[in-house]
């Protein structure tokens with residue numbers, strides 16, 4: 580508010596209350612984030628776990644994981660006015676990623692559910708797959724090369740798993756997390772689930788892994804992930820750690836945080852900042868708000884676009900004809916069932 584008043588012409592600042600009010604309202608309208616062409620990525624504050632909401636300019640809705648508590652993600656979705664989900668992805672079947680998915684499937688129309696194809700033995704997993712079936716949700720196993728065209732200029736690409744799974748790792752479920760890359764204009768977001776160092780090595784073996792401005796840090800900042808080699812390839816400008824305060828795993832690990840700092844990433848944490856919201860426009864990515872008002876630096880200059888090495892790679896993605904290419908079609912807003 581202080582900044583808006585500072586921008587007012589001197590004669591208005593010193594003038595009549597009505598004139599001052601009109602200028603103030605005009606300033607507020609101009610200060611609102613642009614809606615047209617703005618894509619939002621929200622890393623929701625749901626405690627220990629992951630829950631990421633993507634909304635495109637045409638209101639296509641993607642969920643990547645939903646945290647553990649049955650109602651936590653739904654509360655966020657209701658508060659944000661989300662009434663349908665086009666694509667729900669479970670990166671892997673651990674409870675802190677799928678625990679709330681059944682509630683979402685039961686409460687909202689979900690078009691497609693996708694996971695890494697690895698089953699789990701838990702009741703949580705069985706309930707989820709039962710809900711997928713009984714709710715008539717289309718199921719797709721995530722496989723590298725799949726590109727979801729969300730909107731004009733917004734694509735979501737599966738980078739992992741490939742045709743075969745990583746085996747014999749510290750946690751095969753973690754290591755075979757679905758890894759996704761979102762592109763909007765020249766902005767890039769990388770979502771890594773709970774992938775670990777073997778996953779990162781597999782990604783590094785391909786030319787597909789390029790610089791990417793925003794990184795959802797793997798495995799809640801565990802030091803089994805975020806290797807230096809991986810971070811030096813990705814070179815994130817913004818790194819978001821989804822993690823619960825006082826969690827039992829001592830996440831995030833100081834080693835991983837140190838490696839993120841070493842590559843110059845600005846680190847945001849849901850345990851410190853609450854829900855982290857990122858706005859993507861043709862001008863770059865802006866951090867909009869962080870719910871808990873931490874003292875940590877939050878400013879990411881809107882004027883700083885992520886013109887990184889991947890310029891032109893969207894067209895490359897579209898031209899390479901993946902094994903499956905799918906266009907999400909939502910002709911009009913849907914109503915909850």
Ligand SMILES: [Zn+2]
Nearest residue numbers: 628673675773
């Ligand atoms: Zn996890």
